[in-house]
Amino acid sequence: MDLRLVIFDVDGTLVDSQADIMASMTAAFESAGLPVPDREAVLSQVGLALPIALMELAPAAKAQHESMIDAYKQRYFGLRSEKGTPQSSPLFPHVRSVLDQLHAENETLLGIATGKSRRGLDGLLDGHDMRPLFVTQQCGDDHPSKPHPAMLEAALSETGVPAKRAVMIGDTSFDMQMARAAGMLAVGVSWGYHDAARLKDAHLVIDDIRTLPGLLAQIWEQSA
Missing domain, CATH: 1.10.150.240 (Putative phosphatase; domain 2)
Structure with a gap:
């Protein structure tokens, strides 16, 4: 596969x-x-x-x-x-439905790369009942801070997926720099905490997470 x-x-x-x-x-x-x-x-x-x-x-x-x-x-x-x-950390609109859609694809693996602590990440994933969606979960307790690529390199190693078949989705310049340092595609989102001007290292930027599955399908076809 x-x-x-x-x-x-x-x-x-x-x-x-x-x-x-x-x-x-x-x-x-x-x-x-x-x-x-x-x-x-x-x-x-x-x-x-x-x-x-x-x-x-x-x-x-x-x-x-x-x-x-x-x-x-x-x-x-x-x-x-x-x-x-x-209520403390609500999901952005349509996030759960898109995650469920991607998770249902047999060839697609989902992961997390966050500066949060392990305790913080565990609480968030369990609080939203999302832990089963993510096969690799990298956090700030275990790696150097973003934009160092260690989190992404660990995720690639754990899943056995090459960088050319991986994408990082994030809202900050640190996410985009980290992705590029790991040799993977960087997709920025416009609804987060860094404005578009700070996402200059993104290969692509999306304004609505509902467009992500279609965009990824195009990316996978081009990288096949």
Whole structure:
């Protein structure tokens, strides 16, 4: 069977978690007595591992980063516990139906590559009952931060799919750079946290996830 692999970013691509991200980053900065960055600054770092994001947002407070990370996580998981995953990190429109459609294709494997922690990813997948959809699940606990290609290289190794038969779907410049570094096609989405100007490394950009199956069919035909 000629397998192909479709790897998805999570925050800003599959789920809209910006409210909880902002609330958690606010808790982190307030715990250190620091002014809270504005929404645009925070969302510009979504996709990076949390320690790397804090280095970008608060480079002068390096000594406080560990306690800020603890405050962020405490608030983030507290909100998820209070609200439940579907409300805390709701799926973007039509995401589930498209994932189910792709999962039903015998030759298509689905994967995840996210800067989230393993605990965060597990909670999200279980909260949305999506764990069975993804055969490879790469997270920030196990790899260098995006845009390093380690996550994608691990996904390729686990599935045995060559890079030319794999696609990365994401909403940030970090996703697109990571895909190119791994030698795979980079497909950006316009509904996430980086605007189109920052997706210049994408090979293609889509505005509606419902167009993805048709686009992938064309990609697989061209790469056959």
